[in-house]
Amino acid sequence: MREVQQKIDTMILHLGGYWRPLSGLARLLEEVGEVGGALRKDAQDELKEELLDVLVISTCLANQYAIALQQPEAEVGETKERLYFQIVEEAGEVARILNAYEGDKKLKRNRQGQSLQHHIEQLQRAVLSLGAIHHLNLFDSLFALIEEKSARDFGRFDHTPDPITESSVRAYQTHQSGRYWGGIPVKSFERFDRYIEREQHIERFYRIAGIEGLDGFVIQQKRDGLILPATLPVQEGFITTFEQYGPETFLVIRPDK
Incomplete structure (x- = not known):
């Protein structure tokens, strides 16, 4: 599954970047509805296409929260x-x-085992099971679909900044593995409080x-980068x-576990 996630990540970056999560959710629900339409019409080829789309979009959502899906x-x-x-x-x-x-629903701590990862994995398990009933080898078809889309449609989507991209x-994860989000580039001699005002994802990180x-939020420090107060x-x-990793310095905000 790790290979699938990496290939989908490469494909999405080739196409322009990830959607905002709620936009990705709208796409997911649209495709789930289209699976229902294909089942109602008993359209085998259409069903295969829509099931693959559900797998791709749900994997995109998992990638955006640095979730390592299980096979x-x-x-x-x-x-x-x-x-x-x-x-459904x-x-x-x-x-x-x-x-x-990401929306306006009151945030409650999830029940044990009821994380986003849990529900995406259950969704994908049901998708593969439905495909198996119809004798569809969805994983083989998924790799073919990724290769096809990666070979065309460059820049198809508008670029949306995302903390996973x-x-x-990306630089930090060449040194450390884990589930991290990243901050936007730092301006020269930028005060830390001004940077936090510009950074749109740190508040999301605190909530989620x-x-x-998530293991941490990474800000890459430049030599002439952030001007930091005595206490952050x-x-x-x-x-x-x-x-510090060679010439690279990172400020990492972590949950105090």
Whole structure:
């Protein structure tokens, strides 16, 4: 599954970048509806296409929260109707969580085992199981779809800044593995408080990190970069560390576990 996530990440960057999470959610729900339409019409080729789209978009959402998905195993003994109901149910749970993370729903700490990762994995398991009933080898087709889209449609999507694609986190993860988001580039001699005002994702990180298990928020420091106060004003429950890797310096905000 790690290879699938990496290939989809490369494809999405080739196409222009990730959508905003709520936009990605809208696309996911659209494709779930189209799966239902293909089932109602008994359109096999259309069903395969829509199931693949659900796999791709749900994996994109997982990537945006630095989730390492587990390889789903197809279930046996379920009917196609019950599997479709499960797809709808799990897509609804993904919507509930993302509305709390990114929308205006009140954020509540998830019940044990009810993280975004859990529901995306359950959704993908139901998708693969439904494909198996229809004798569709979705994983083989998924790799072919990724290769096809990666070979064309360059820049198809408008670029949307995302904390999983910032150069800071990509550079940091050449030195450390884990579940990290990254901050936008620092301006020369920029005060830390001004940087935090410009950075649109740090507040999201504070809300989500403890629930989804994010390891840190990475800011790449330049030689003429941030002007830092004696005490960094980070939210209660978080700490800061400085890490040096050769010529590269990173300021990392971490949950105080």
